[in-house]
Amino acid sequence: MESLTSTIQAVPLNHYIFLSAIIFSIGVMGVLLRRNAIVIFMSVELMLNSVNLLLTAFSVYRGDAAGQVFVFFIMALAAAEVAVGLAIIVMIYRNTNSIDINVLNRLKW
């Protein structure tokens, strides 16, 4: 456990912040640019996981467990969202035979 903490601390904190910000931005761009519901969904997961990484890094650097506990909550929520989200996507697929979000234009934007 000690060695794990010191391994994580071998990389400066700024690098973790930049890495998380880059992964988060990739997720945001994915949501905004891709048209496939599943890929959008994966991009959202990417955003959540970048937050997990950031929280873990902060938690180790501060020697405070609260950040890691928060990560568990985020993971539990992500699992719940996958369950609901995939169910919604399956429902759409059954009605339209497509998961392209461009077919979702019956209601005007």
Next chain:
Amino acid sequence: MTSIIIISILPIVLLYLGLYKAQKALLPVAVLGLLAALVTSVLQWTILDEAQPIYNGMLLYNNFSVAFSVISIISTILILLLSKGYFEKISNHIAEYYAIILFSLAGIIVMVSYHNLTMMFIGIEIMSVSLYILAGIRKNDFASNEAALKYFLMGAFSTGFLLFGIALIYGATGTFDIDGIRDWLLNSPRKIDPLFYTGVMLIIVGLCFKVGAAPFHFWTPDVYEGAPSLITLFMSTVVKVAGFAAFLRLFSACFLPIAQFWTPVLLVITIITLFVGNITALYQQSFKRMMAFSSISHAGYLMFAIVAIGAASANAIFMYATAYSIASIIAFGGLILVRQQTGTDGFEGFNGLANKNPFLALVLTVAMLSLAGIPLTAGFIGKFYMFSGALSQYRIWLVIVAVVNAIISIFYYFRVIVAMYFRNADREQVEVPAYYKFVLGFSALATILVGVYPTVISGLIK
């Protein structure tokens, strides 16, 4: 505090009732359970507001929480009463619908009583995940599917922003506790980490998505139009009020020391929200979509209390939210009845309603007057508290903009009244069930009572 436990156990009981085919018992049990939760919640009210954080500082159930729990629970009871006979048309398994609505309410009670960013996040998500399901309960209706998917993708997207903001604030301060973050701000006034400012911005983006404030509102009209009317009613009243309670709690208890940083941002958001909501609502042909845009504009008025943050903000939001919720309940209750007869959401469905259904036309008129903010209704009192809060901080231009918007809003609210009283149409009498009569009559009376004697509820939060 007991109320959260009751509201969490109640849906499980309802699911068992559904399992054993006790369909008739669902609504009475749900309403009785909610009344019990209401009583336990009211008992937590203290004159001096001296509640302490409980569960290791996770929750703080003070008078603010009591007031917003009470309005959420009462609105939910009224909405459940309107659901009598509504869900049966969608599917035979109606216990699930009641259960999911109540799970969502449990999340809402957490949202209005959190004392730690972890609990805020959990509360928002318990509420949102339940709503993603509720928006899509008409499985074969394409609009409902579309609403569910849009709501889900936008909700998950905004959660990402909210979480990144929370993570950055944790990185800067080393705590999730609201008081801890405020103390950190007070102790380091000169050299606040840029991480912290970025975190506050991202949290604003995330919360504005959740409450549907422009420019993050674009999902609102589609989702509100596509979802079943009763669920739209739940989303536009209880959920929106809880969102603002969480918003206000965070900014008044936690980020208050750096108010000069975030007030300009929220000021711009408020003005954009008011204009976008009101001007777009003018062009709508569908009553339901008009109500969606009107809920955006009401989000703009509710933001006033956060922009002009002060001791009176909580009371102002409470008054406005109460007025808005009960008026919306009448409006959507009327829409459900009219739609059952005419099969349309448009304004023309209301033509000539006053001849055949004077009672329905009267309560709908009261609701529209209250939403438009005409004196002697609760809506006027709500706007009065909001505007006087803004004036006390010398934000005169903001109030002028808001009054212009209130005048614009009169146009589209009065279209309904004109359609009901001055347009003629051959129509049958709309049948109003007894449950609806009770809910609509009660809400109309409450609207007028609060409009004439605002002090009955204005002293709940100091």
